[in-house]
Amino acid sequence: MRVSRGLAAFAVACSLLLTGCEQRLTEDNYESIGDGMTIDEVFSILGDGEKQAAAGVGIDSSGLMSRSQQDSRAEYLWKEDGRTVTIMFRDGKVIYKTKSGF
Numbered sequence: 001m002r003v004s005r006g007l008a009a010f011a012v013a014c015s016l017l018l019t020g021c022e023q024r025l026t027e028d029n030y031e032s033i034g035d036g037m038t039i040d041e042v043f044s045i046l047g048d049g050e051k052q053a054a055a056g057v058g059i060d061s062s063g064l065m066s067r068s069q070q071d072s073r074a075e076y077l078w079k080e081d082g083r084t085v086t087i088m089f090r091d092g093k094v095i096y097k098t099k100s101g102f
Contacts, residue, residue: 025080030099033087037094039074042087049076049087 024047033042043049052075074092078085088096 023080025078025083025085025102027102030085030097030102033094033097035094039076039089039092042076042094046078046085049078051076052086 024045029045032045054073054075072091073095074089076087076089078087083099083101085097085099087094
């Protein structure tokens with residue numbers, strides 16, 4: 001009797017853990033991300049991404065180096081089970097996405 005109760009408790013604990021491990025980097029989720037979506041909309045689909053460090057400078061219309069163009073951009077990375085998604089945002093909205101390992 002004790003063994004079966006222990007196994008039942010173990011099975012319940014495992015099922016609860018597995019429901020929290022929902023796979024987010026799927027083909028369907030990737031395809032649902034479109035240009036113009038906000039960071040919050042993307043995070044609601046893929047979960048929190050890892051912000052990548054910005055590097056370099058841009059060239060403004062006068063031909064001078066400027067950080068203003070770079071500052072309005074942000075790149076986020078998601079990794080899961082050998083899959084990777086990278087999304088570039090400008091002014092908080094999707095402008096580019098790429099995937100690998102799918």
